[in-house]
Amino acid sequence: xxxLLEELASRYRSASIEFPSxxxxxxxxxxxxxxxxxxxxxxxxxNFAGLKWRSExxxxxxxxxxxxxxxxxxxxxxxxxxxxxxxxxRFLARPPYHGWEEHAAEGPEAFIHFIGPIFNPAGEVxxxxxxxxxxxxxxxxxEADGG
Numbered sequence: 300x301x302x303l304l305e306e307l308a309s310r311y312r313s314a315s316i317e318f319p320s321x322x323x324x325x326x327x328x329x330x331x332x333x334x335x336x337x338x339x340x341x342x343x344x345x346n347f348a349g350l351k352w353r354s355e356x357x358x359x360x361x362x363x364x365x366x367x368x369x370x371x372x373x374x375x376x377x378x379x380x381x382x383x384x385x386x387x388x389r390f391l392a393r394p395p396y397h398g399w400e401e402h403a404a405e406g407p408e409a410f411i412h413f414i415g416p417i418f419n420p421a422g423e424v425x426x427x428x429x430x431x432x433x434x435x436x437x438x439x440x441x442e443a444d445g446g
Contacts, residue, residue: 303380304336307347308443310380316388317400322440324407325387327432328418330439340365344376345383350390351375359386407433 311326332349333341340346344363352362352373359382360375367374375390377383391399395417402413408430415426 301336303341304330304333304439305443307336307380307383308439311384312440312443314381314384316384318403318410321403321407321410323433323437324411324429326440327436328411328429329387330432330436331428340367340374344374345380346375346377347383348387348390349374350386353390353393355393356386356389359389 307329308326311322316322329347330336332338333347336342336347338349340349344365346360349367350356350360352360352375356375360377362373363376364371365374375386377386390396391414396414399410399414403410411426411429412423415429416422419425421428
């Protein structure tokens with residue numbers, strides 16, 4: 300496993316989050332988005348989820364120009380892996396994702412079925428890719444040293 304992904308797993312395993320049962324599915328999402336921690340955005344800017352810059356991210360990230368697969372744009376640059384984790388949850392606190400908590404209370408699959416189509420225009424195809432990575436994500440989190 301790439302060292303950066305290993306650090307992310309370790310930090311995330313010990314991070315305090317509102318819905319701990321979401322760890323494997325969100326980590327799977329980050330694995331998919333970051334090419335298992337090898338994408339330029341992950342390596343250069345500690346942005347494992349491809350989060351685009353939004354004003355609500357002030358205090359969590361800084362804007363950075365980045366050439367992604369869908370063209371150039373402003374993305375979030377995080378100062379640390381821990382800042383990324385907090386920033387991801389802040390990103391979901393924005394209006395397009397309102398209601399995610401109710402779905403999270405139903406379980407990880409309900410959560411990703413709700414946020415996935417908002418997060419990625421591929422919709423259910425995206426959701427199924429994330430869900431396919433959950434067993435691997437769970438294993439990596441279980442093996443992480445806890446930071």
